[in-house]
Amino acid sequence: MKSEDELWTLLREAYQMPYGGAQIALVEQVMAHADAGEHDELRLASRLFATTAYVHGGETAKSFVTFSWCRSEYDTHPERFDEHDEHTLLWHFKYMVNGLLKFPAVPLGRTYDVLDDMERRFRAGGHSLHAVYAYRYQVAAHVGDPSADDWYAKWNAAPRDHNSDCAGCDPGEKVDHLVSRGRDEEAVAMAAPVLAGRLTCVEQPQSILTSLMVPYVRTGRLTEAADAHRQAYRRLRGNLADMQSVADHIEFCARTGNETRGLEMVQRHLPWLERSPSPQADMWFAAAAALLLGRLDPGLPLGESTAGELGDRLAVRARDWAAKFDERNGSTAVSERIEALLAAPPLIEQLPLSAVARTKTPASVSAAPVEALPADAEALLDRAWALYHEHRIEAAAAAFARFDELHPEPPAELAVRRLDGRARLAAIRDDGGPVAEALFQQAAAAHRALGHELEALGADSRAVLSREADDDMLAELTALTEQILAHPGADADVRTEARMRAESALLRLERPDDALAAVDAALAEQPDRATLRAELAARRGRLLLMVDRHEEAVEAGDEALRQYAELGSPPAAAIPALVRSHALGNLERFDDAIAGFGQALDLADERMYRLSALVGRARSHLAADRPAEAIDDLVEAVADHVAHGEDSPAALLRYDLAVAYYRADQPSDAAEAAESALDALDRAGAQEQADQTRYLLSRVYRDLGELDLALGLLDTLAANLNGFDNLPARGRMLQEAAQLLYEADRDAQAADRFAAAAEAYRAAGDIQSEMFARRLRALSLRWAGDVPASLSALAEADALSRSLDDSVDPAEPWVVWQRAMLDSDAARVHIGAGSLDEATARSASAAEALRSIGSLGEALDADFLHAEALMRAGDPAGAEVRLRSVLGAVPRGSQLEHNSAWMLAESLEAQGRSDEAEEIRGKYLPQ
Numbered sequence: 001m002k003s004e005d006e007l008w009t010l011l012r013e014a015y016q017m018p019y020g021g022a023q024i025a026l027v028e029q030v031m032a033h034a035d036a037g038e039h040d041e042l043r044l045a046s047r048l049f050a051t052t053a054y055v056h057g058g059e060t061a062k063s064f065v066t067f068s069w070c071r072s073e074y075d076t077h078p079e080r081f082d083e084h085d086e087h088t089l090l091w092h093f094k095y096m097v098n099g100l101l102k103f104p105a106v107p108l109g110r111t112y113d114v115l116d117d118m119e120r121r122f123r124a125g126g127h128s129l130h131a132v133y134a135y136r137y138q139v140a141a142h143v144g145d146p147s148a149d150d151w152y153a154k155w156n157a158a159p160r161d162h163n164s165d166c167a168g169c170d171p172g173e174k175v176d177h178l179v180s181r182g183r184d185e186e187a188v189a190m191a192a193p194v195l196a197g198r199l200t201c202v203e204q205p206q207s208i209l210t211s212l213m214v215p216y217v218r219t220g221r222l223t224e225a226a227d228a229h230r231q232a233y234r235r236l237r238g239n240l241a242d243m244q245s246v247a248d249h250i251e252f253c254a255r256t257g258n259e260t261r262g263l264e265m266v267q268r269h270l271p272w273l274e275r276s277p278s279p280q281a282d283m284w285f286a287a288a289a290a291l292l293l294g295r296l297d298p299g300l301p302l303g304e305s306t307a308g309e310l311g312d313r314l315a316v317r318a319r320d321w322a323a324k325f326d327e328r329n330g331s332t333a334v335s336e337r338i339e340a341l342l343a344a345p346p347l348i349e350q351l352p353l354s355a356v357a358r359t360k361t362p363a364s365v366s367a368a369p370v371e372a373l374p375a376d377a378e379a380l381l382d383r384a385w386a387l388y389h390e391h392r393i394e395a396a397a398a399a400f401a402r403f404d405e406l407h408p409e410p411p412a413e414l415a416v417r418r419l420d421g422r423a424r425l426a427a428i429r430d431d432g433g434p435v436a437e438a439l440f441q442q443a444a445a446a447h448r449a450l451g452h453e454l455e456a457l458g459a460d461s462r463a464v465l466s467r468e469a470d471d472d473m474l475a476e477l478t479a480l481t482e483q484i485l486a487h488p489g490a491d492a493d494v495r496t497e498a499r500m501r502a503e504s505a506l507l508r509l510e511r512p513d514d515a516l517a518a519v520d521a522a523l524a525e526q527p528d529r530a531t532l533r534a535e536l537a538a539r540r541g542r543l544l545l546m547v548d549r550h551e552e553a554v555e556a557g558d559e560a561l562r563q564y565a566e567l568g569s570p571p572a573a574a575i576p577a578l579v580r581s582h583a584l585g586n587l588e589r590f591d592d593a594i595a596g597f598g599q600a601l602d603l604a605d606e607r608m609y610r611l612s613a614l615v616g617r618a619r620s621h622l623a624a625d626r627p628a629e630a631i632d633d634l635v636e637a638v639a640d641h642v643a644h645g646e647d648s649p650a651a652l653l654r655y656d657l658a659v660a661y662y663r664a665d666q667p668s669d670a671a672e673a674a675e676s677a678l679d680a681l682d683r684a685g686a687q688e689q690a691d692q693t694r695y696l697l698s699r700v701y702r703d704l705g706e707l708d709l710a711l712g713l714l715d716t717l718a719a720n721l722n723g724f725d726n727l728p729a730r731g732r733m734l735q736e737a738a739q740l741l742y743e744a745d746r747d748a749q750a751a752d753r754f755a756a757a758a759e760a761y762r763a764a765g766d767i768q769s770e771m772f773a774r775r776l777r778a779l780s781l782r783w784a785g786d787v788p789a790s791l792s793a794l795a796e797a798d799a800l801s802r803s804l805d806d807s808v809d810p811a812e813p814w815v816v817w818q819r820a821m822l823d824s825d826a827a828r829v830h831i832g833a834g835s836l837d838e839a840t841a842r843s844a845s846a847a848e849a850l851r852s853i854g855s856l857g858e859a860l861d862a863d864f865l866h867a868e869a870l871m872r873a874g875d876p877a878g879a880e881v882r883l884r885s886v887l888g889a890v891p892r893g894s895q896l897e898h899n900s901a902w903m904l905a906e907s908l909e910a911q912g913r914s915d916e917a918e919e920i921r922g923k924y925l926p927q
Contacts, residue, residue: 004039009748009786011046016746018708019056019239027053044073044080048088051095058240058277060099067092071117090127090163093118097135101142102278104324111139122163130158134165134173141177144333152177167194172208175215184215206235210245213252217347225256226353233265234671238709243272243281247288251341254292257350260642261676262292267302268679273317283321283334287341290315294342300645315342373399377407381417388424389531391572393606397425416446420459427466437466454489461501469508477505496527496536503539516543531572534563538576545583553583574604578612585616590624593617611637615653618660627663634660651680655693662696667703674700691720698736707744711737718756728769731760735773742776747784751777751793771800771818779825782832790829797822813853820849821858827865831872839869860886864900867907876907883907887924901925 002010011030017023027050034042047066054063070089074081081089093114100111119132137151156174164170171194178187191212195205209232216225233249236242246269253262266289276282290311298308305313318338325334374380384399400421403410410418423439440463447456461480467473484490484498499522506515519540527533541556557580564573581596597617604610614633621630634657641650654677661670674697681690694713701710714737721730738753754777761770774797781790801819808815823846830839847862867882883904890897901924908917 002033004037004042007033007037007039007042007046011042011049013748014049014053016749018712019053019058019241021057024050024053024057024059024062040077040080044070044085047073048085048092051092052088055095055099056239056241058243058275060102060241060278063092063095063099067096087162090118090121090125093121094131094135094165097139099278101139102280104279104321104328106328108143108328108330115139127163128159128161130155130160131163131165133158134170137177138173141180142333143329144331144336148177166204167197169204169207172204172211175208175211179211179215184218187215188212188219188221206232206242207245210236210248213248214347217256217351222348222351226351229253229353230668230672234668234675235706237265237268237675238712240272240275241277243269243277244284246272247281247285250285250288250292251344253353254288254295255344255347256353257346257348258353259292259295261353263296263307264676264679266292267683279321279324283318283325283338284341286314286321287318287338290318291342291344318342371395371398373402375406377403377410377414380406381414381421384421385417388421389529389535389572390567390570391535391575391606392570393425393428395605396421400425412446412450416443416450416452416455419443419446420455423459423462427462433466437463440466454484454487454494457484457487458494458497461498465501465505469505471509474505474509477502491528492525493527493529493532496522496525496532499525500536500539503543507543512543512546516540516547519543530563530567531570534560534567534576535572537563538572538579541576541579541583545579545586548586550583550586554580554587556580557583569603571603571605571609574600574606574609574613577603578609578616581613581616581620585620585623588623590620593620594624607640611640614640615656618656622656622660622663625663627660630660631657631664647680648684648686651677651684651686652689654680655689655696658693658696658700662700662703667700670700671697671704687720691717695733702740707740711740714740718760724763727760727764728766731757731764731766731769731773734760735769738773738776738780742780745783747780748786751780751784751786751789754780755793767800767804768814768818771797771822774800775822775825778829782829787833791833794826794829798826816849816853817855820846820853820855820862823849824858824862824865827862827869831865831869836869836873840866840873843869856889860890860896864896864903867900867903871903871907871910876910879907880904880911897924 007030010026014023014026014030017026027046030042030046031050034046047070051063051066051070054060054066070092074086074089096114097111097118100106100114115132115136118135119129122129122132133151133155137148137155139145140148140151152174160170165173171190175187175191178184178190191208194208209228213225213228213232216222216228229249229252233246236245236249246265250262250265250269253259253265269285270289273282273285276285293307293311293314296307298306298311300307302310318341319335322335322338326332373383380399380403384396384403387393387396387399400418403418407414419439420443423436423443426433426439427436440459444456444459444463447453447459457480461477461484464473464477464480481498481502485495487494490498499518503515503518503522506512506518519536523533523536523540527536537556537560541553541560544550544553544556557576560576561573561580564570564576577596577600581593581600584590584593584596594617597613597620600613601610601617604613614637618630618633618637621627621633634653638650638653638657641647641653654673658670658674658677661667661673674693678690678693678697681693694717698710698713698717701707701713714733718730718733718737721727721733734753734757738750738757741747741750741753754773758770758773758777761767761773774793778790778793778797781793784790801822804810804815810816823842827839827843827846830836830842843862843866847859847866850856850859850862863882863886867879867886870876870879870882883900886900887897887904890900901920905917905920905925908914908920
């Protein structure tokens with residue numbers, strides 16, 4: 001069983017943790033041990049804190065038990081409650097009123113009993129009834145009692161005191177009332193001074209911003225509405241306790257034309273229904289999700305269901321809960337609200353919430369102008385094939401379709417050409433496969449029936465090429481190619497196309513050098529068709545790019561572009577423009593690459609080429625360290641993929657977009673892009689890319705000051721990096737988490753992470769990093785006030801340092817630096833432990849060693865520590881010598897100068913030299 005001191009340490013650690021399951025588990029552990037050990041003070045403290053942890057951690061029902069225990073304890077043993085404990089208990093009455101309403105199985109009378117008890121205690125203690133009126137209003141509003149307006153008036157009239165909700169929550173709840181009455185301008189005005197101030201409550205500013213989204217839209221404050229949604233949702237999305245507020249954001253997306261973003265949110269949070277914090281949150285989430293899904297194509301597949309089926313199930317779920325609330329409340333108020341939500345009309349056609357949530361069809365997927373096609377069968381078919389050879393695939397498909405419409409039963413000679421075209425389109429759209437193979441086999445049979453053996457061999461080879469690439473496929477294709485090359489009727493174009501098919505097979509088998517030889521052989525055939533010659537030059541450039549012959553790839557791309565220019569620069573010219581631009585990027589000629597991608601974008605009318613140009617240009621901007629210029633292209637590419645329902649490629653580009661936003665100093669946009677990417681990558685099981693996104697997002701959250709979100713991501717990364725080969729990276733993730741905690745003065749938690757990082761580094765054989773983690777663990781424990789543990793951790797670090805003697809040269813600079821920094825931190829630990837002789841010796845040793853390798857800044861820090869140890873040991877004269885040395889070398893205006901001057905003045909005072917002390921203060925510490 002843990003000692004009482006250990007349990008208090010654990011409870012203090014729980015105070016520092018973010019709300020959620022881990023914190024709840026720790027405080028429940030403390031409660032259990034406190035009960036077993038009969039530690040009355042700890043039993044009370046742990047339960048008071050547990051009530052808060054349960055409410056804010058998403059396990060509201062458990063708070064009823066701990067609250068009842070504390071209330072009973074207060075009535076039985078009031079002497080055990082200090083002023084702070086009593087205030088906490090009174091505050092928890094508000095949690096109970098709010099919480100009990102959310103469970104329809106709890107009779108309404110019980111909520112009124114708690115309210116009455118709350119009012120009795122507030123009156124007895126001489127407190128304002130401001131909070132009591134606020135929660136009487138809340139109950140009346142919930143059940144639809146007309147008295148709600150009267151309670152609202154009393155709430156407004158009563159004076160605030162220390163039991164009132166915070167400066168953000170209290171106006172936020174009033175905003176909800178005003179919005180429900182359609183008084184939007186008043187709601188916005190009430191919130192304005194609140195948002196202009198500093199909000200430190202755990203529920204703010206996300207709660208009041210959520211309340212303001214709808215009134216902002218209805219009053220035309222569209223930018224404010226979008227910003228409110230984005231800022232609030234990011235704070236809410238990770239906490240189960242905020243499930244009902246998340247529902248408000250889903251409703252907002254559904255009513256502002258942001259169905260794509262809303263669907264992401266539904267998919268992200270749908271698993272929360274399995275562990276809802278309350279039936280009320282479950283009901284509101286289900287209703288909001290049903291509204292959102294009802295705005296989508298009902299046949300849209302969502303896992304094993306469709307949007308329509310899932311929406312119907314969620315609507316039934318919401319209505320079932322509403323009926324239970326109505327039965328409990330004796331009114332129809334809740335059902336009426338749920339029906340209104342399920343049928344909520346749009347607030348606006350579309351409110352642009354963010355770049356990554358665009359739903360309008362981007363320019364890149366707009367339909368190209370329809371070409372006027374000839375009606376004659378042969379001319380129409382010739383045009384379809386010409387479009388095909390120019391790589392204008394969509395236009396070719398439209399021409400073939402027009403042929404089918406006008407000539408459903410063409411002559412056999414034309415029918416076989418049409419069949420061949422159908423097979424070629426299937427091969428492109430399905431990347432080969434059994435459909436294309438079957439069509440090519442039909443075409444071969446049709447050609448043979450007409451006596452076209454050479455054309456039949458071509459169709460046979462294309463059928464083989466449609467199969468999965470392996471050695472057997474290549475052998476069969478090679479045999480057919482040899483037959484075509486040997487056929488007396490094969491002209492240069494036919495021979496060239498046969499060799500190009502061989503190149504395609506070799507490329508699919510990842511044999512680019514052999515594929516390049518096949519293209520060179522095809523060029524030697526000297527084909528007559530100009531488009532074929534240009535395509536060969538383009539293919540050659542692509543293969544040169546693949547084998548890292550970038551200068552030659554640029555030259556081949558130039559040649560292909562020249563040839564296509566002679567043909568009027570058909571859309572196929574986009575391909576060599578892309579190849580050339582990628583090669584220029586690999587040569588770090590980024591400006592030329594950016595211009596080249598722009599040229600490709602101008603040439604392309606096929607979606608895949610436009611996307612490639614957009615992404616290539618964006619990544620060239622990133623590589624050239626111009627991230628802001630990459631954003632628009634990435635936004636368009638993401639929107640294009642989203643419009644086509646392509647989650648995985650959209651997610652990968654959202655990562656690039658997040659990088660661009662982050663490097664362009666737009667962290668809020670970076671967070672949103674990375675969050676969207678992470679959800680999709682996790683759903684796709686792409687762990688490597690997801691972890692890369694997590695790491696980026698952890699850095700974004702740090703910049704945004706969202707420490708706990710950053711820590712959660714780093715902990716997930718450390719858990720994911722659990723393989724032996726990943727131990728160094730695991731150590732780094734744990735170390736980064738530890739350093740974040742250390743900087744936030746959460747020292748006990750930092751010590752735990754440093755210990756875990758040290759073990760990962762030890763297993764990886766990285767002794768330098770292990771030394772760093774072990775000495776920082778000792779220092780963290782020192783600041784946490786755990787002297788025995790800090791000395792024990794220091795002993796581990798010292799033992800590790802001594803172990804270096806058998807494997808390294810002690811004169812190596814990195815060894816000197818590591819040991820000196822260990823001495824420096826050891827001095828801090830020994831000062832905390834009162835071991836001043838040790839602190840004096842080790843700080844002196846650290847300063848000397850650091851100077852020997854030129855680490856002068858760290859040496860001055862060690863000098864200051866030496867002076868501090870001397871002062872504490874009663875040697876102000878010795879401290880003076882050190883401090884004057886530091887002041888003579890330290891940068892002006894630095895924190896070390898300030899601290900050294902302050903301590904020097906103290907040392908002079910201790911020596912009875914007050915005038916000199918005042919002189920130092922006047923020089924270095926001006927008021």
